[in-house]
Amino acid sequence: MSQVLAELAARVPKRAPNLRPTVLVADLPERATFERRRYEGPHGSREYLLFCPSGQQRPIRGVVMMLHGCTQTPDDFAVGTGMNRLADDHDLIVVYPEQTRGDNMQLCWNWFRPGDQRSDGGEAALLAGLGAAVLAEHGLEPAGLFVGGLSAGGAMAALLANTHPHLVTAAAVHSGLAPGSAKDVVSALAAMRGDASGRAEALTVPSIIFHGSADATVAPVNAGRLAGPLTATTERTGTGPSRRFDVLSGLNASGHPVEVWRINGAGHTWSGGKAEGSYTDPTGPDASAEMIRFFVEILDKRKG
Template identity: 30%
Template sequence: MARFGDLASELNPLLKMWSLDGGSAGARSEPGDPRLATVAEFGGNPGDLVMRSYTPARLARGSALVVVLHGCTQTAASFEHSAAWTALADEHGFAVLYPEQHRGNNPKRCFNWFNPEDVARGAGEAASIRAMVETMVAGHGLDRRRVFVTGLSAGGAMTSALLAAYPDVFAGGAIMAGLPCGAASSVPQAFESMYKGASRPAREWGDVVRDSSDHRGPWPKVSVWHGGADSTVVPSNGDEIVKQWLDVHGLGGAKPTVERKGGRTRRVWTSPNGEAVVEQHVVAGMSHGVALDARRGETPGPFMLDVGVSANRDVLAFWGLATASAKSAEERSPANAPGAAEPPRPTSAHRPAAAASTAKTSRSGFAGRMEPEPRRSGRIDVQGVIAKALKAAGLMK
């Protein structure tokens, strides 16, 4: 029986051909957001990325920096339109850095998280992002101890890589619908990890991080988010990310605190001194994307899903960047008033039809990870596999 990896290997030359054809002279001239400044010079740029940034009008010296990595087919401007990180920066007082991919590097603007030359310390796209961080910190007098990174999908997988390559730079990260660092080192492996999951023993995952730099601690705190009905990057990848960072933090045998509310399950692992260092959020019924709450000024869009939960605001609180005044305002908001109704649970409208039919639901109402539909014969649907792979790569609608 043919294996998925074998089929993906046959697709690799075709994908490379399309990648080479994806660049154009106008690849960088995409419509932007007037709030985001474009920085032309930021030191070495071996990954050939574009730098966008935002600083509030009265940003204090010593403020934090949040690095935001968009997903495939997105730009800094389109991601900002939905996630509203600039509004959060104004509210909480931090700077925002938006590294941006362009079609010359990847035909659908995916960060190349599966390419070893783009994720290693001092190389490729990872090194370009590191140079952007240094430009922001030095140019605006930001606090080097409070640099954080978050990303969606390919941006989430690149976030995993950055946390491993530069644990001395990033104090924390938030990986949304992403994969563990080391989940793939080629296009075929990327497809297989996305659709089947990349399972390894915890120590092996931890070694991937430890072998990525000479750093030996302290380690970044990590927030992991996944939709329970994600059929693009299966939810088991979120479990493997947690396994990876629990091993790095030396918490492999620790028991988490578990909270369930409004269709979301949150698990939190704390260090011996009581600090929350790893957390995992699974939103029942949610497909591939970032969890948003339109009531909080966030705008739904492709892969930006209004499920009544603001992942970005929760991540800020986890990182310790939510200001006291903002917390008080949140507590006074109608959504948090005594007797207010819980946010609506995600429905089938938030998930692909296939996911809705395969998600398993426990007594608590939590939709667990999906199991693949049983095959009716020993044959693989080759055309279906090819179509799914090309869609995931952004090469087919």
């Protein structure tokens, strides 16, 4: 098993030594807040960062939970995705839970462990409790939570969406894997390579999915497993500053909208991210902007 764990660690891209940014107050919109907190719940505890937007006279529209990838920190992820300023424009709160080395030496969310894949225990239940607590604190309805993540964080975001569909309104998964793709480290490695030995479950909530065609860490085939069979599909092609992308839109088995973005030549990185963060590709398209656009469209439809 030690050899298997070593192989899994080897597949985690190494961080550049200078990429451990600190989120500065100067980087925040005026009157916005960004603070470190700790959540204690029946399924465990975690520290997290909480961004509250500057438009204090306007009602909060929802909460976006952002789950970092392996070896990342919440600060790093906030900087790299640029999510705070986008959320500020739309009166959204952002919560960044922090994985610990005590729970995973590579700081990965444990999406592949059966004990963390349950609705009534483990990390999925812990994150659901944290999300529900933030919603309640700000007087928002239980179904006002949006989740997004990169790599292992994306896999955990997808898992959280499927285990708690009454809580999660929509999901955004970047370079991640479908729930049920793995049950241990060995099957996790297989799923990351693209093997179909697991029982992958498509997302059941409205979802936007991003994956680079040159991802050598998580095989691009996993994007299709996250989406599952779609109906009423349309396709379009576009170009970012230097990358072509193809978008497949349709409805999943639950009748919810799904978008699958396949980004030509992109690796295991956050598309359109800021160079100051780790695992980012500034060339675009801007995954953060598209995530927020998708989430706001869902909010607008619910309001209408």
